[in-house]
Amino acid sequence: MRTRLTEMMGIKYPVICGGMMRLAYPPLCAAISNAGGLGNLTAAMYSDKREFQDAIETTRSLTDKPFMINVTLLPSIGIPEERYMMYFETIADEKIAAVEISGMPLNRYAGGVYLKKLKDAGVKIVHKVGSVRHGKSAEKAGYDAVIAAGVEEGGHPLNENVATTVLTPRMAEELKIPVITAGGMANGRSLAAALCLGADGIMMATRFINTLECAVHEKVREEIVRRQENETVLYGNSIGLQGRGLLNDSMREVLKIEARGGTLEEIFPHIAGALGDEIWQKGEVSKGLIAVGQSIGLVHDVLSCRELLDGIVKEAEEALASGLKRFQEN
Ligand SMILES: Cc1cc2nc3c(=O)[nH]c(=O)nc-3n(C[C@H](O)[C@H](O)[C@H](O)COP(=O)(O)O)c2cc1C
Known part of the structure; x- marks a missing residue:
């Protein structure tokens, strides 16, 4: 299954993991990347440069595949300015495949210097947004892709409360850069639906909690x-x-x-x-x-990341074929 997202990131499947505070550690990140998706390491869990670099090194010791780092740019979560700078400097120096920004747009942070630095380092920059106007401004600022996060999502959905089913096709209508659907995505039917709505892939977080590689009780x-x-x-x-x-x-x-x-x-x-x-x-x-x-309503089991991702793509292909069949039969 090849889409603009798989091509851009150099991954097998168009499925990526969203930032997950306290959960998106190196073993889960690497397991998702090894299974063909794009794993996520959440920066806010690391408070100094050494710890952050260690986490990147550990991830690299577990996978030679690309992965993404989440940076949540929200003043209300209380991360000091220097720490954000450290994250961006390290991500650029380490030439991480991609960065997921949520909250404030990176072009409006520190006069846009880190957007330029990351771009110059070849890091793909993706912004998680809940509205078309935020998607358009990310595209204008030079982001490589946007995540269309509908109100169904875990974490912090934008208070405009637009559902994934409307947000994805609206983004696809208005933007030229790839759109990744987040919110309500958990299985192959979700992936098939997102592709039909105009997305180039999906982001999931809740579903990844119930994998063998996610360290939870x-x-x-x-x-x-x-x-x-x-x-x-x-x-x-x-x-x-x-x-x-x-x-x-x-x-x-x-x-x-x-x-x-x-x-x-x-x-x-x-x-x-x-x-x-x-x-x-x-x-x-x-x-x-x-x-x-x-x-959460679509999560019925605990699987390895490989079983999960192979299953999602197989089910998506079946769902697309069966949808077409039903359409042709009627
Ligand atoms: C436990 C958990 C922690 C999360 N922490 C973050 C975070 O630190 N930063 C962020 O941008 N998004 C965070 N999110 C949101 C996800 O990255 C993603 O946008 C969202 O969960 C997708 O919806 P889904 O969980 O239904 O798949 C978190 C989600 C979960 C489930």
Whole structure:
């Protein structure tokens, strides 16, 4: 299956992993790349240059295939300016295949010097956006591709709440650069649908949590299989940063606080990153922010990354063929 995305990134399958704080470590990143997709290493998990370089080296010791680094450019996550500079300098020096930017556009950061530096180093630059106007401005700024992230996605969908099914074809209509669909993508049917909507590939995150190579507690995997597509909620509009998370005790509390006009100080303890290890490593799924998307309803098992990606592409080919057959029969 060849698309502009596979050609651009030098990968076998048009499937890439989204940034995942506390989960997108070298073993998962490398396993996805080795399986033919594009793995993701999430920069925000590394606070100094040595640690960051070690993570890149470890990934390279596990795969000789291309991978991507996520840099979340959001002032509200509290990463100091020097750290962002270190990420961009290192990504350029290490000539990483691609960078996924979310949040602020890179052309508006530090006068655009890092956009130029990364481009000069041959790093492909991809921006995750939730609106056509942000996609157009990324294209104008010289980005290589955009990720069209619909409201179904885990993490922080844009508060315009446009669904993937509309956002993807709108982006494909308006942009010349490749569009990658994110949000609601978890299997071969998703990939087939995204291609039909005009995308050159898909990004998934939630689905990759339930792979053997993602280091999470067994209870997390069971919870992801157990929960359905109607069990995530949007939160955070009252504090200026919308997010999507699994409905659990903490999320119920956050929604109550927001409904009565509570403050960030009241909300923060329920969604703080400090709870992350309790969730992912100890399997304490009733508390804290579990930033999964509606695609959780499509996750029914735990597979190796290779089984997952081979299966997705095979199922996509079958779905495309069977869709055409149904169309011709009627
Ligand atoms: C556990 C988790 C953590 C995430 N952390 C980040 C992050 O640090 N930066 C980012 O840009 N996106 C983050 N995301 C969003 C994903 O990269 C991706 O855009 C989104 O999850 C796609 O939707 P899906 O999960 O339904 O596949 C995260 C998603 C999940 C599930």
